[in-house]
Structures are given as structure tokens and as C-alpha cells.
Amino acid sequence: MYWTQTFIPTLKETPSDAEIVSHQLLLRAGLVRKLTGGLYTFLPMGLRALRKIEQIIRQEMNRAGGIEVLMPALQPSEIWKQSGRYETAADVLYKIRDRARKEWVLGPTHEEVITTLAANELNSYRQFPRNFYQIQTKFRDEIRPRFGLMRAKEFIMKDAYSFDTSDEGAMASYRRMYDAYTRIFFRCGLKAFPVEADTGVIGGNHSHEFMVPAETGENEVVYCESGGYAANIEKATSRGPSPSTPTDGTGDSPEKFPTPGVVSIEALAAAPHSVPAHAQIKTLVYILDSKPALILMRGDDQLNSAKLLAKTGAIQARPATVDEIVATLGAHPGSLGGAHNVPHDVSVYADEVLRGARGMTTGANVDGFHLHNVEMDRDIRVSHWADFRMVRAGEQCVETGEALKIRRAIEVGHVFKLGTKYSEKLNSTFLAEDGSRQTTVMGCYGIGLTRTLQAVIEQCKDKDGICWPLSVAPHQVCLTPLNVAPESQPRQVAEKLLMELTAAGIDVILDDRDERPGVKFKDSELVGFPLRVNVGEKSLAKGEVELKPRTGPTQPVKIDDAAAQIIGFVRSGMAALA
């Protein structure tokens, strides 16, 4: 491959609409160009890197027993109505109509399609287990596309779906995918690690996300240094907050006292009231599937909205408006509480941390008043207890007791054990060995290819540009003759190396541009080829060429040894990523 025969529009300056480094590098290195917000064209170098990731995924999926298929991106809205996600996933669904006014959806994922296939084709226990996968473009009406490929309206995903006849079988399938994912990200040169995850709208009961640590990531991961525990903050739990919740109340009845103008936990914690936040009960009003509900949290805790959805089973949850709050409790935010004047048809959810709490202070549901001496068990009608709180750094790990840490990360893969959620709705059943009809047990497993590509850049870069791992680099080697005239010695030596390396199966590009050395050096570093070979008169005079690994020092090698050295560099580097 010759540089002048492809298209690598590098940029010296940083485009102003790219905020994070990996996005800037995607643009500057000429890997992609934006069509419009959330939609990108892949240029040759970006496409090559993407294809390499795709091949790694394909190889590992096949090795793990996956069967490649390709499903339609355009789907009838009926199957979405049948699964119930026409409503629950409504905000990400692109809907379109054909000339007959029939409605279609552009698939944001393919559970409905694959389950329909399984329902029609997998009818006997003899046909299981099965794991179908595809690499395909997904469409999501993202509320806010951002960070280049990280969150786009259209993106490429590998999605796999397993079908088993039993829960144990499904667990084994899950485990196989989990292991395959570990290998895939390792081979891509990515430091990714699995964390326990919330299942969100996809549903199911067991899930891990594969996370790439990065300051620019959109997720927060709670983890324990010893490696015993790691979870998405949406799911994370701990041994609880410190200090612990008071349980030594006086036993006196709730006592109303005036708190004019005190409408926050902080204000009540300050003088003159001086009620510590952990001795307060925070009362939140949420609208769960259009019904108001109270959420009681300890004063110093934050509500975890993912847990709220998961624990209440609500499809939609939003904070109530001030008007809705007044209509429900008769008081304004800042004076709310669960002890008095709570209508009987309003559910009261309380965080586990409040169990057995005594001597607490909370709003009186009368503007300007709070209550002392509140005891959860005695004074508040709790309909449901659950863990609703956001874990904080420093709390003790549930497994090891060590202090938990929190860091940001990019989610590149997600594995779910789905159970029978989709197979029931879409009638995927089979005849068991004993002649009974049973429902298939499913799992689904996604990897965002385009996001993975950008995550690699986010993790593998320096001040000069991208530092591709050999396994996903658009080209492994960049031959750089410093004189490109056809008869010049640098050009001839470079051409000979090109032939030898290509014959050895090395993926090489020759920078045949008639540019000054500085320009070629800068560009090759920006695009990030793992190895550059400088072929210039200066070193040729000594019978040498130079090997310049992207992340290491320049090494002179004899011309006759060059090909073998380069091949050795590539093969050993690739072996380290196998």
C-alpha cells in the first residue's frame, strides 16, 4: 500500500468541535469525518482499524461456538410491540413509515428478530444450545450524541444471542461469552475489566459490563483494590455508610418544631438546629409510571435512580414537580416527610440504611416545620424496603471490607443473562426430551465496535498522536523513504523492503509522498503506525536503515538485516497480543 494511493487527510490543528483527545485524534489522524452530529464516515485508516477489531471479534466468537448471521436493520414494529419494548425503549427507537403508511423501526438491537427466528427454527431440545451473532449497524435516537464515536446515532455493534434449554445451560453460555470477551479486549490491546452491572431496559437478572478505565468515560465504576469486587455505580453496594444510622432514640413521640426558611439537609445540619445529616431522613417524591411515590433516604445519601427503577419495577421514573409534590403531601420541598399526612394510596419506599432508625429528624409535611424523635418502625408506614443509595468512595467493600474506590470508565461490552423475558413474549419454545413444551433460556452479549475503536485510541496515545497496538493498527509498519524519486537509493531500498515484508504477510504502508522528512515523521506519529522505518541517505551511507517503534527509541539496523528485524518486531508484538 502506498500513502499516495490511499486517503489520509491529517490535520495539523485540532477541530473545534472535538472535546476529548480520542475524538480529536480520530479527526486529526484522518480516520473519520463527521457528516453531522452522531454520524461519521470512516476513511481508509479508520476502516482498516475497525476491520481488524472486527476480525478479532469474529475469530473469538467463532472459537466460542458462535454462529454468524446477519439480521435486517429495518424491522416491523409489531415484534417490538410484542416484546413490550415498543413502549419501554420508545425514546431510542427510530420509527419510519413506508408509502403504505405502515410503520417500521430501525433496529437499536436485535433481541426481537433473533427470538422470532428461534421461535420458528429451534423446536427440539436436540437443536440446543445455540449462539447466533452478527456484526451490524445499530440505530439509536440518542438524546445527545457526543464524543465522536462514543455515543452516536448510528454505530456498529457485535451482538450475540444464546439459546439454551435450561438455566444451567444459559449460565454456561454466559460464561463462555464472558471468557471470549476477556480474550477479545486483550487481543485488541485494551485494558478492559468486567464489572457487575445493572440490566436497564434490556432486562434480565445477571449482567457484567466490560469497562475501559478512562477519565473521559461516561460510567462510574466502584471497585476494591484487591480485585475482589467491581461494579457499575448503578449497581454497586457496600457495607453501608459511615457513621452508621442512629438507633438509640429516646422513645419519645415525634415532636414538631419550627424551622422557618430551612429547606435543605445542609441548613438543618447547621446551627442553630445542628442535626447531623446522617440523623435526617430525606424525603423525595417521584412519579413512578405516573403514580406519585415517596422515596426515603438518609440525609447524607444520594438516590441511585438505576436502583430505583430496578427495585420498584417501574418503567419510568421522574422527580415530581413542585405542584405535584404540594398536591400529594400538602407541603413544599424542604419540609417533606413520611411520618405525617401521607395519603394511603401513596407507596413509601425506604432505603435499607434507615432500617431500625430512631431519633431521626425529617420534614413535618407542613411548610416551615420538621419533626424530631422520628422512629422508622413506629412512625412511618413503609411499603417497600430496598437498597436505593449511591455508594460513596471509602465505604467498605461487601466482600473484603476494604475501602472502595470509584473511577470513570468507558463501557465497551455488556453481557446479559436474559432468562425467558423475550422467549416468552415471542413464543420461543421447544419440545424437551420428556415431551414437554418448554421456554428457551436466553442470553445476549454486545460489543460496541466503533466505541471500542475509540476506546483504544483513548487508551493508546501520547502528545504526538495515536499509538496503535499492533493487532488493530491500520498498518503495522510505515516505510518512510526520505527521498521518493524513483531512482534514488532510499526509494529503491524502501521498495525492496515493501516487497519482502508484504511477502512475509506484514501489513505495510509506504509513505511515497514528496514531503519534507518532518512532515512525514509527524504524520506517521499522528496516525500512529506501531513501527516506522526511516530510509534516508544519511543512514544508508552507513549501510543502515532506522527502525523507529512508535513508543520506543530509534534503532539503526543493517540494510540486509532490516526485513528480518521488522518481521521479528511484528511477529513478537503480535504474539504478545495473542
Place this chain on the structure above:
RNA sequence: CGGGACGUAGCUCAGCCCGGUAGAGCGCUUGGUUUGGGGCCAAGACGUCGCAGGUUCAAAUCCUGUCGUCCCGACCA
């Protein structure tokens, strides 16, 4: 959808407050020079100042609306 910022040459940006001739650097074209880290000299091409309306003798500049982009929140691979 809520909050904030910004739309001027292919890119990065100045000009806008205080209305009157549209600018710089990079890139591009041509010629020369240079040839191991985005070099230098000279000559050029490139703009309906996002769009629409308004105010005004006159609008990139002031006003209104609109579209688009980016950032912060809720959603996800």
C-alpha cells in the same frame, strides 16, 4: 427536553462592545529555494459573515426568530 457557549475562507481564529473598504495563521495553487522533525521567499485562488425577518442612509456588528454545532444533566455498546 432543561441549562450554558458558539456559528466569519478547507482548518484554527480575530473583527462585533462602539454599524460605514471582510482579516491573520495554517492549508491549497504557481514559481524559486531547501532537503533527517510540520523550513524559507515571492505571487495567487478561496467568503451569499449559518439562515430568515426587522431597525438603519448603511448590518459580520444592533433586535427578533430559526437552524446547526459543542459542553453540562437524564439514556446506552
